[in-house]
Amino acid sequence: MNYFRTYLDQHHRTLESIPTDRVAQLADILKKCWSEDRQLFAFGNGGSGTNASHFITDLGKSASDKQAGQNGLRRFRCFSLSDNVSWITALGNDYAYEDVFFGQLQNYGRPGDVVLTMSVSGNSPNVVKAVEWANENGLITIALVGGKRGRLAEIAQESIVIEDTHYGRVEDAHMAICHMLCYCFIE
Template identity: 45%
Template sequence: MRDDIECYWLALAELARNMPFSSIAEVAEILFACHEQDGTVFVLGNGGSAATASHFACDLAKGTQTPGVTPFRVMPLTDNMPLLTAWANDTSYERVFAEQLKTLVRPGDVVLVISVSGNSPNVLHAVDTANAMGAMTIALAGESGGEVGKLAALTLRVPGGSIEQVEDAHSAITHSLCVALRERLRSRAELPQWANSEPFVLELEP
């Protein structure tokens, strides 16, 4: 079994070397812009990706908090089990995320979906709904991108790997996003107070 474990980690290390770092940085900038505009980040996924979505929401909401700086507003659509099961039972599982977004999302918000295959119907409906309502849509997907890669405004494709390794990469992406955003917020908090405020203009009488 040791050989299997070592092989897994070596493959994961190779995957890490080929990650789309520029695209990950672009996602960080989008999330920061959403924060600056007082928007909300919504995250969602199924199965292991649901766990990643909930974990990311926790880290983005708490792990980036900086004294003197407004925290991120973030909401996982995976955690309200009464609401999820109500929509699944009364409408369909394909609509469990889209129906939540219809009542919550606003133009300028970010909807980040996580799907290894990129083909989960409820994820696709969520992206369609978010696009129609003026939100920015981002997908974390596997190598092919699946159907969500055709719908989301920006798709991060993990370049290869097994299902488990793609899920590992998605988790690492979200951790790297939180670290980068936390450092951006901290660097801003360290500026003098006047540098974070509107320019002061002194008007003199002629």
């Protein structure tokens, strides 16, 4: 019983540490991406990949429904690079696993598009390589990382660090940020 109370107390502290001013800055980037009809790409590994898929679903469906319905305007153009299993396995098999996101961005990414990635460690080689490529090719890069920061915190143009190293709590905080970003357009 004490384990669960302690876990929730730590979880609460992690969520309270989310810098809402930085989330508001990311919302401005997404608003500009939407208003300029740019593409938004999200990706990550494992739980972060699932968070990317969830984020894109909420943004592409619910936030788009609200924005297009209110203004008769365009929908969010957004895509999760974590979802195409056949492409991921082809790139990983024929080249290297570190190419699975970068390889997709080579086909889709254009200057001015936005990349949002999540990584608790901040050091996943495939995520780092994709952000490096995006930076070199004029995309706007955003990273949500954990307390270890890693390389992503250094190279992403915008980053939010969750000051915790527990994978579950950091992933939950990243999803909370994604929900805030979506719901600021929905509500």
